[in-house]
Amino acid sequence: MLYHDLTGDASLANDQIGKEIEERLCLMISLEDPSIIVDLRTNNGFKGLKFDIFWDELDGYFNEHNNTVVNERRTNTILYIPYAISIRELRNKIITRLNTKYQGPPLPYDVAVPSEE
Structure with a gap:
């Protein structure tokens, strides 16, 4: 999802599960709720x-x-x-x-x- 968002890739998931996952991820990113989204940069370094x-x-x-x-x-x-x-x-x-x-x-x-x- 992040790849699609950052690159503007408009390809779609080709199965129902993939579509549902994309929809959920899109909702998570748009809500910007810190309890849902974890900043993985905390693991770097x-x-x-x-x-x-x-x-x-x-x-x-x-x-x-x-x-x-x-x-x-x-x-x-x-x-x-x-x-x-x-x-x-x-x-x-x-x-x-x-x-x-x-x-x-x-x-x-x-x-x-x-x-x-």
């Missing part, structure tokens, strides 16, 4: 130290795999590197590593883990 232990472990995980060769399952410009299949799987691998490192579960209270989002 997080400067806290809360997740540093998690990010350091993630960095260590990728550095251990820095000599991995790209799998032959590649097409065009998309490459497949078998570190993790999904964000959930990668997150779970790092949590497992942290549990091993800190002899958990549970993890110590000062080890924060970001959500999958």
Whole structure:
């Protein structure tokens, strides 16, 4: 909806659900109700130290795999590197590593883990 609004793209949704979503989003934007619309810019530039232990472990995980060769399952410009299949799987691998490192579960209270989002 924002893309359509900002670019002037006049293409329409081609199914009933898409049309209903567009109508609801248009209403939300026109009402400018702060309880409905969330300013996602608040997530940009997080400067806290809360997740540093998690990010350091993630960095260590990728550095251990820095000599991995790209799998032959590649097409065009998309490459497949078998570190993790999904964000959930990668997150779970790092949590497992942290549990091993800190002899958990549970993890110590000062080890924060970001959500999958």
